[in-house]
Amino acid sequence: MVDGMREKNPIKKAILIFLAVLALGSLLFVFLHGIRGFLPAQSLGDNPGYKLPESNAPAGEAVDSVTLVENAAAWNGRTITFTGETIGEFMARGDMAWIHLNDDSFKDGNLEENGGLAGYNSGHAVWIASVDATKISMYGDYTHSGDIVKVTGEFHAACREHGGDMDIHAVSLVVLQPGHAVSHEFAxxxxxxxxxxxxxxxxxxxxxxxxxxx
Structure with a gap:
């Protein structure tokens, strides 16, 4: 009986060691994840092939989504103007809301209107007051082309308020062109x-x- 208990002791010891290592690893992960928000944002570097902000440039300079991605660190914290098609849906968060704007080639029309595939989808998430978002009458989907709107606000390469996501905190929105229904030919x-x-x-x-x- 005693010999049997002795044989099981090494197994129990190994299990306890494994659980202890697992617990310590979990604590280390939580600690590192917690302090990440207090660390300075890592520089992403600049891509000279895309537009860079000038020191004397006025606030609200027009920038496209590809430029913001390629030179995110350079544009971080600057007030910009961004134009695109509203797609998806309005996502209210109390007095604020999320909308998504695409500024790729498809914002000017669907596949049939553009004559086929042309490039890829690109755009940005926009955090804006709900009252401003209600100006949008149509969001783009398979059967609709969304409103073309222009927003002005602060660009964040890694927003601390929204989990490190890239976004634009807009303070104004102007509808440039209303959306319309889209018809698709049967293939x-x-x-x-x-x-x-x-x-x-x-x-x-x-x-x-x-x-x-x-």
Missing amino acids: FNKALIALALCIVSGALFAIRRMLARK
Whole structure:
């Protein structure tokens, strides 16, 4: 009986050591995660291929999303003007709200209106007073092109208030162009391909069932 208990002791000891290491690791993670918010923002470096702010430039300079990403540290904390299509939906947070603006090539029209694919999606999240966000009448989705709006506010490369996300804290919003409904043509060629694949899949499934019965 005693020998059996002695044999189990090393296992218990190993389990206790593992739990202790796990607990210490968790405490270290929580500690480092907690002090991260007090550390100075790390410089992301500048990309000379994109616009950089000038020391004597007036507040509210127009900047696009790609420039803000490529030279985030340089534009951090500056008042800028950003223009884009409102997409997604209005997300109220009390007196404030989140909206998202895309300034890629698709803000001027959908795939049919633009003649097909052209580049990729890019934009920025905007934190703005709910009363200003209510000026927006339409948000872009598959069946709508959203309002084109211009916002002015402070750009944050890593916003301390919002978990280190990149955003714009806007103080004003102007609707430049209202949104509109979008119609999509039925893609007959894609439908025929899908139908053909369904037929092939059904046939293969039937053949497999017949072979399995033999």
